[in-house]
Amino acid sequence: MGSVDVEAEAAKKRSDVVEWLNYLFPDFNLPLEASDEELRALLLDGFVFFGILGRINPSYSGEIQGGEFVPEKRSDYIRGFASAVDQMGLPCFKFLDLEQGSMSSVVMCLLSVRDHIISSNGNDGIQKSLAKSWNRPSDSWRSLEADNLEGVDIRQDEQTNGDQNSSRVVDETNQNDRQLKFQLSMLSTITSEPTTPLSSNAVDKFHEVFQLKQGRYSDLPASKISEMMKSNSLESAPTQSLLSVMNGILDESIERKSGEIPQRVACLLKKVVQEIERRISTQAEHIRKQNNLIKARERKFQSRIRALETLASGSSEEAKIIMDKLQYVKDLKASSESIKDEVLSTKQRWTEEFSSLGKKLKVLTDAAENYHVVLAENRKLFNEVQELKGNIRVYCRIRPFLSGENRKSTTIDYIGENGELLLVNPFKQGKDGNHSFKFNRVFGPAATQEEIFLDIQPLIRSVLDGYNVCIFAYGQTGSGKTYTMTGPNLSTKEDWGVNYRALNDLFNISRIMNSSQPNGLAVPDASLHLVNSTSDVLELMQIGLANRAVGATALNERSSRSHSIVTVHVRGADLKTGATLRSSLNLVDLAGSERVDRSEVTGDRLREAQHINKSLSALGDVIFALSQKSSHVPYRNSKLTQVLQSSLGGQAKTLMFVQINPDVKSYSETFSTLKFAERVSGVELGAARSNKESKDIRDLMEQVASLKGKMARKDEEIERLQLLKDMGNQSPENGKER
Numbered sequence: 001m002g003s004v005d006v007e008a009e010a011a012k013k014r015s016d017v018v019e020w021l022n023y024l025f026p027d028f029n030l031p032l033e034a035s036d037e038e039l040r041a042l043l044l045d046g047f048v049f050f051g052i053l054g055r056i057n058p059s060y061s062g063e064i065q066g067g068e069f070v071p072e073k074r075s076d077y078i079r080g081f082a083s084a085v086d087q088m089g090l091p092c093f094k095f096l097d098l099e100q101g102s103m104s105s106v107v108m109c110l111l112s113v114r115d116h117i118i119s120s121n122g123n124d125g126i127q128k129s130l131a132k133s134w135n136r137p138s139d140s141w142r143s144l145e146a147d148n149l150e151g152v153d154i155r156q157d158e159q160t161n162g163d164q165n166s167s168r169v170v171d172e173t174n175q176n177d178r179q180l181k182f183q184l185s186m187l188s189t190i191t192s193e194p195t196t197p198l199s200s201n202a203v204d205k206f207h208e209v210f211q212l213k214q215g216r217y218s219d220l221p222a223s224k225i226s227e228m229m230k231s232n233s234l235e236s237a238p239t240q241s242l243l244s245v246m247n248g249i250l251d252e253s254i255e256r257k258s259g260e261i262p263q264r265v266a267c268l269l270k271k272v273v274q275e276i277e278r279r280i281s282t283q284a285e286h287i288r289k290q291n292n293l294i295k296a297r298e299r300k301f302q303s304r305i306r307a308l309e310t311l312a313s314g315s316s317e318e319a320k321i322i323m324d325k326l327q328y329v330k331d332l333k334a335s336s337e338s339i340k341d342e343v344l345s346t347k348q349r350w351t352e353e354f355s356s357l358g359k360k361l362k363v364l365t366d367a368a369e370n371y372h373v374v375l376a377e378n379r380k381l382f383n384e385v386q387e388l389k390g391n392i393r394v395y396c397r398i399r400p401f402l403s404g405e406n407r408k409s410t411t412i413d414y415i416g417e418n419g420e421l422l423l424v425n426p427f428k429q430g431k432d433g434n435h436s437f438k439f440n441r442v443f444g445p446a447a448t449q450e451e452i453f454l455d456i457q458p459l460i461r462s463v464l465d466g467y468n469v470c471i472f473a474y475g476q477t478g479s480g481k482t483y484t485m486t487g488p489n490l491s492t493k494e495d496w497g498v499n500y501r502a503l504n505d506l507f508n509i510s511r512i513m514n515s516s517q518p519n520g521l522a523v524p525d526a527s528l529h530l531v532n533s534t535s536d537v538l539e540l541m542q543i544g545l546a547n548r549a550v551g552a553t554a555l556n557e558r559s560s561r562s563h564s565i566v567t568v569h570v571r572g573a574d575l576k577t578g579a580t581l582r583s584s585l586n587l588v589d590l591a592g593s594e595r596v597d598r599s600e601v602t603g604d605r606l607r608e609a610q611h612i613n614k615s616l617s618a619l620g621d622v623i624f625a626l627s628q629k630s631s632h633v634p635y636r637n638s639k640l641t642q643v644l645q646s647s648l649g650g651q652a653k654t655l656m657f658v659q660i661n662p663d664v665k666s667y668s669e670t671f672s673t674l675k676f677a678e679r680v681s682g683v684e685l686g687a688a689r690s691n692k693e694s695k696d697i698r699d700l701m702e703q704v705a706s707l708k709g710k711m712a713r714k715d716e717e718i719e720r721l722q723l724l725k726d727m728g729n730q731s732p733e734n735g736k737e738r
């Protein structure tokens with residue numbers, strides 16, 4: 001068989017099925033040439049299977065009977081139908097085929113069902129089956145007067161009689177009958193009323209009433225009306241039918257004009273009206289519920305709308321915040337730009353100001369440098385004036401606080417660059433407590449040994465020009481005299497005091513010639529040693545230090561209990577001119593002046609203190625006499641002043657370090673020390689004189705000396721001759737006397 005034939009065969013079968021369905025469900029009115037898809041669309045809602053199922057499967061009939069078509073149960077109907085067909089041993093289809101597969105299995109199944117019904121019930125099998133399933137009592141049909149129902153009755157009778165060959169007229173009648181039943185059923189399904197399932201019986205009853213178009217209600221027998229009312233059929237009747245009944249009765253009553261309605265019809269009318277009222281109230285309740293439901297839904301939707309609005313407004317607020325922030329950022333950016341511009345312009349301004357300030361600063365620096373140059377010049381001139389006058393130079397040095405001393409309690413208020421010093425009396429307030437002094441220089445606690453030495457270096461070097469130089473340190477015990485003149489120890493060069501530095505310097509610039517000639521030292525037990533280098537001197541000084549009496553007092557742990565004097569004799573000769581020079585450098589570290597009550601010394605220490613104080617007071621007397629330009633200067637009152645006589649007595653360059661302990665407790669000693677120093681600085685020794693002798697003078701001197709020698713020898717000769725002459729003139733007795 002060709003494909004065309006197959007398709008034609010399938011179309012034929014499909015049209016058979018459509019024809020059958022049209023027969024069962026006249027409302028469908030499907031065209032016979034309907035396509036597979038049109039047929040599928042019809043079958044998929046399940047109504048066809050719902051209609052047929054109750055009639056082919058008795059076990060389903062109870063379920064279907066009295067039930068109404070529920071579209072949501074369509075798959076149950078389809079499956080129920082398929083299962084019933086299966087049980088009947090007929091070819092079935094799969095649900096999937098109906099949904100989207102080939103319709104041929106569905107068509108085959110329906111045709112088999114059709115054939116099965118026809119073969120088991122004859123041509124009217126289906127009608128019989130439907131009537132049976134709706135439980136219609138066959139005899140009730142007979143009593144109805146309507147033509148079409150009569151037809152049914154006839155057919156029914158014929159069926160009952162087992163007549164299998166029904167006439168064409170009967171078929172048509174059956175078709176109309178089925179059409180009506182399905183119309184009612186569908187009306188019930190669509191309007192969902194009555195609420196109770198529409199039984200075939202009720203439908204039939206109302207069909208009877210409804211069909212009374214030409215008849216009159218008043219003619220209905222009482223038994224028929226009471227039967228209608230008894231069987232609860234009103235409750236099952238469609239509202240439309242009830243309204244028809246009511247209208248019919250009322251029309252009839254109007255027609256008769258008598259206004260009378262027979263009692264039984266009135267009862268029916270009342271019942272019908274009650275039923276309509278009930279339905280209206282049910283509908284009203286239903287509508288109310290629907291209304292509530294709708295309202296609830298509306299509320300729900302409104303709350304959703306509100307939520308959405310909130311969301312929308314929220315998002316618009318957020319958008320606003322973001323916009324604000326954006327604006328803020330823009331503003332910030334703008335202000336940062338303007339700040340940047342301002343910073344740049346300020347920077348520019350500052351750069352200009354800085355450069356102009358720099359220029360001014362340069363001018364100031366130059367001026368300051370000039371000022372310092374002028375200052376240094378002034379100092380030099382002042383020193384020269386001093387030198388011409390022969391003043392004793394006074395350098396004041398303030399030692400730093402030692403550990404254990406209170407740094408805040410200082411008596412030193414101010415140290416000027418030009419030797420000014422302001423001393424404050426801690427026990428007196430105001431101006432009375434202030435004492436200002438002026439020295440050649442004042443070194444503060446931070447001054448180093450190097451700085452001190454550099455300042456006095458030219459003075460020391462003048463020794464090599466034939467000047468006598470004396471440097472001595474004066475001050476109360478523990479004020480730093482030894483530190484300045486010698487240093488705390490000899491381990492490091494930085495700590496070296498004036499002594500070592502001076503000698504080192506002298507050796508660095510000259511050679512010192514041997515001098516074995518005694519120079520008339522004024523101090524007994526003093527010895528003169530030849531030195532050729534700094535180390536020779538250091539060695540000698542170590543011996544001297546070891547010999548020096550040192551003891552602990554309450555004011556100084558290592559107090560020097562003696563004066564230390566290092567004298568360097570210098571002799572030189574100018575090789576060009578032949579001039580010679582002789583000079584001496586006295587480096588004196590005096591023993592400390594002390595108040596024996598404060599130093600708490602007794603015994604030997606006390607005796608030492610008394611000696612020390614005696615020699616220092618002798619020094620004070622000498623200084624006083626010199627400052628007063630007295631004719632008599634008491635050098636010989638102590639060995640100290642005797643040693644220093646050549647330095648203090650004129651023609652020497654003398655410098656005194658006046659040492660200060662800044663501690664408040666030492667105020668009175670500091671004050672008297674400074675007073676003494678002030679007096680020393682006022683002493684004019686006269687212009688220093690170099691001990692250089694030119695060659696001519698020396699030659700003359702030598703000639704004078706040799707002449708003197710010759711003269712002396714002549715004198716001796718004369719004396720001897722005179723003596724011999726006198727001896728020659730004396731008697732032998734004179735010779736005895738001798």
Ligand SMILES: Nc1ncnc2c1ncn2[C@@H]1O[C@H](COP(=O)(O)OP(=O)(O)OP(=O)(O)O)[C@@H](O)[C@H]1O
Nearest residue numbers: 399477478479480481482483488556559560591592
């Ligand atoms: N400029 C200074 N820097 C640091 N320490 C110093 C200074 N001057 C003095 N000292 C310290 O102060 C203490 C006393 O100093 P120093 O022995 O030199 O005093 P002095 O005047 O020689 O005393 P005395 O008359 O009793 O011998 C020492 O410990 C010393 O090291």
